Amino acid sequence: QKEVEQNSGPLSVPEGAIASLNCTYSDRVSQSFFWYRQYSGKSPELIMSIYSNGDKEDGRFTAQLNKASQYVSLLIRDSQPSDSATYLCAPLNDYKLSFGAGTTVTVRA
Amino acid sequence: DGGITQSPKYLFRKEGQNVTLSCEQNLNHDAMYWYRQDPGQGLRLIYYSQIVNDFQKGDIAEGYSVSREKKESFPLTVTSAQKNPTAFYLCASNQPGGANYGYTFGSGTRLTVV
Numbered sequence: 001q002k003e004v005e006q007n008s009g010p011l012s013v014p015e016g017a018i019a020s021l022n023c024t025y026s027d028r029v030s031q032s033f034f035w036y037r038q039y040s041g042k043s044p045e046l047i048m049s050i051y052s053n054g055d056k057e058d059g060r061f062t063a064q065l066n067k068a069s070q071y072v073s074l075l076i077r078d079s080q081p082s083d084s085a086t087y088l089c090a091p092l093n094d095y096k097l098s099f100g101a102g103t104t105v106t107v108r109a
Numbered sequence: 110d111g112g113i114t115q116s117p118k119y120l121f122r123k124e125g126q127n128v129t130l131s132c133e134q135n136l137n138h139d140a141m142y143w144y145r146q147d148p149g150q151g152l153r154l155i156y157y158s159q160i161v162n163d164f165q166k167g168d169i170a171e172g173y174s175v176s177r178e179k180k181e182s183f184p185l186t187v188t189s190a191q192k193n194p195t196a197f198y199l200c201a202s203n204q205p206g207g208a209n210y211g212y213t214f215g216s217g218t219r220l221t222v223v
Binding site: 004032034036042043044045046049088090092095096097098099100101102 | 140142144149150151152153154157159167199201203205211212213214215216217
């Protein structure tokens with residue numbers, strides 16, 4: 001598996017603000033990218049997927065992909081306390097996901 | 110509802126003992142995976158299987174074994190050769206060729222050596 005790096009946390013944001021999460025990956029052949037949210041002690045749950053360069057929006061979440069720069073990001077708008085979790089970036093290659101260590105987000109009420 | 114069931118939720122292993130973690134899915138997925146998660150680290154791939162009766166080692170397979178005799182089942186055995194087995198173990202599945210879909214995860218098994 002190839003290296004996946006995420007911005008180190010924890011990231012603390014006030015309620016209603018935008019949380020910005022970054023991820024770089026080393027395997028150029030990766031074509032599909034996924035963001036998972038993991039609450040403490042729980043298993044990861046899929047929140048976003050992106051396959052093409054550009055932006056993809058789903059509710060309060062926006063994923064951005066730049067394959068030339070090997071960079072993918074996740075924006076959480078209007079952050080809520082329920083968004084407090086660890087977010088995992090996962091490129092897909094050869095049907096297997098590689099995971100970053102995650103960025104922990106804390107939303108302050 | 111379709112999903113992945115892992116059992117037990119908590120497991121305690123004594124030194125020198127083999128233990129088996131169960132993973133069952135009813136999603137009709139061909140591929141299944143086992144990951145290990147340690148505090149502050151990402152998920153690391155232990156073994157994966159893309160079809161029944163076939164499986165491959167992941168990045169950290171030493172001290173582990175698996176079988177894939179049925180499409181819906183992919184049990185993981187943690188052997189006594191695994192010197193530091195305390196971790197959170199996650200089973201996942203997906204459909205190869207369905208490149209637009211990420212994994213579905215089970216709820217995990219937390220293994221502790223006592």
